[in-house]
Amino acid sequence: MPLGFAIIGIGNIAPIHATAIQNTPDAQLVAVCTRNEARGRAFVEKFGGTYIADYHAVLARDDVDVVAICTPHDLHAPMTIDAARAGKHILIEKPMARNVAECDAMIQAAERAGVTLGVIAQMRFDPLIPNLQSLISNSLGKIIWVSANVLWYRTDEYYRSGAWRGTREHEGGGVLINQAIHLVDLMLYLTGMPTHVTAQTRTLNHQIEVEDAVLAILEYADNRLGLIQATVSAYPDSPERLDVIGTRGSAIYHRGEARLEWHIAEPRDDGELRGAASSGAAAPMAISAAGHIAQFHDFVAAIREHRAPLVDGHEGRKSVAVVEAVYRSAACHQRVEIGD
Numbered sequence: 153m154p155l156g157f158a159i160i161g162i163g164n165i166a167p168i169h170a171t172a173i174q175n176t177p178d179a180q181l182v183a184v185c186t187r188n189e190a191r192g193r194a195f196v197e198k199f200g201g202t203y204i205a206d207y208h209a210v211l212a213r214d215d216v217d218v219v220a221i222c223t224p225h226d227l228h229a230p231m232t233i234d235a236a237r238a239g240k241h242i243l244i245e246k247p248m249a250r251n252v253a254e255c256d257a258m259i260q261a262a263e264r265a266g267v268t269l270g271v272i273a274q275m276r277f278d279p280l281i282p283n284l285q286s287l288i289s290n291s292l293g294k295i296i297w298v299s300a301n302v303l304w305y306r307t308d309e310y311y312r313s314g315a316w317r318g319t320r321e322h323e324g325g326g327v328l329i330n331q332a333i334h335l336v337d338l339m340l341y342l343t344g345m346p347t348h349v350t351a352q353t354r355t356l357n358h359q360i361e362v363e364d365a366v367l368a369i370l371e372y373a374d375n376r377l378g379l380i381q382a383t384v385s386a387y388p389d390s391p392e393r394l395d396v397i398g399t400r401g402s403a404i405y406h407r408g409e410a411r412l413e414w415h416i417a418e419p420r421d422d423g424e425l426r427g428a429a430s431s432g433a434a435a436p437m438a439i440s441a442a443g444h445i446a447q448f449h450d451f452v453a454a455i456r457e458h459r460a461p462l463v464d465g466h467e468g469r470k471s472v473a474v475v476e477a478v479y480r481s482a483a484c485h486q487r488v489e490i491g492d
């Protein structure tokens with residue numbers, strides 16, 4: 153029997169989840185949950201499953217093994233905890249939650265219930281990433297600098313498209329926790345956790361209460377530096393990129409162009425690899441389902457093999473810990489420590 157999946161929250165990202173389920177041999181969509189009945193029924197028409205308005209009713213069903221949670225950020229923790237208590241495995245959209253305390257409660261609930269918790273971080277599953285990992289491990293020398301650049305554009309209309317968007321209570325922050333978190337997660341995955349951050353946030357060109365711009369200087373235990381530079385006020389969008397610089401050369405992952413470029417000084421090596429582009433720069437949903445499909449495959453295999461998925465709760469929590477420290481630093485105008 154394939155694992156029965158329910159998708160909770162039928163908005164922008166839900167079709168990508170349904171496509172990922174369709175493309176995962178051991179998975180089947182059995183339930184679709186959203187409070188908007190017309191939207192829920194149209195989704196069922198297209199992707200299958202049964203429409204259910206209340207997520208508690210989803211959690212009560214025996215044919216649901218896994219819930220894929222695609223709701224606003226403030227609902228990630230309570231829905232995950234309820235799902236764990238009901239004995240369901242959980243694949244939660246990014247960010248894992250609004251803050252570290254919520255992440256910890258989610259991890260604890262999943263561990264207590266003995267269910268598998270995964271956090272969507274589809275950029276980790278880009279086929280170019282193993283090449284970047286190999287450059288970092290074998291060619292760049294000692295890493296001395298890493299920077300994440302997300303210079304995107306979101307309209308005021310985007311922020312008006314959902315009552316939760318642009319609000320501290322529901323979104324938990326702005327460009328950093330919503331858009332830039334993808335590259336922040338990748339940066340931490342590839343090059344480790346920083347120890348301290350000094351940051352500034354601004355709301356430069358939107359009528360929202362959260363930041364639409366952030367600059368954060370990261371410090372690492374080995375004396376290296378890092379930078380997060382992100383805004384959604386940069387018309388007309390630039391493809392996002394991650395630069396990793398070592399003592400012998402640099403690698404630039406042009407995520408937005410699906411291109412990896414490297415330059416090594418000694419012995420001289422300049423190269424480039426291209427993959428399939430899947431950037432959310434121009435529009436939030438201009439992403440392909442490929443990363444999600446690969447992550448769903450890993451998640452289902454993890455459940456079947458009784459192992460942790462590649463991005464479990466502990467991994468998902470890391471980017472939230474950095475985000476939280478950035479917000480703390482910006483609020484107090486001080487350099488702050490990034491907690492465990």
Ligand SMILES: NC(=O)c1ccc[n+]([C@@H]2O[C@H](COP(=O)([O-])OP(=O)(O)OC[C@H]3O[C@@H](n4cnc5c(N)ncnc54)[C@H](O)[C@@H]3O)[C@@H](O)[C@H]2O)c1
Binds near residue numbers: 188272
């Ligand atoms: N991985 C990615 O590339 C990516 C891209 C876009 C969004 N996301 C993430 O996906 C999540 C959802 O974002 P979105 O853009 O699809 O949001 P959205 O506003 O388009 O959709 C959210 C949906 O949740 C539903 N919902 C709200 N409360 C509910 C409840 N109590 N029960 C059931 N349904 C409820 C809403 O009706 C809505 O349909 C967020 O965490 C976001 O950050 C990830």
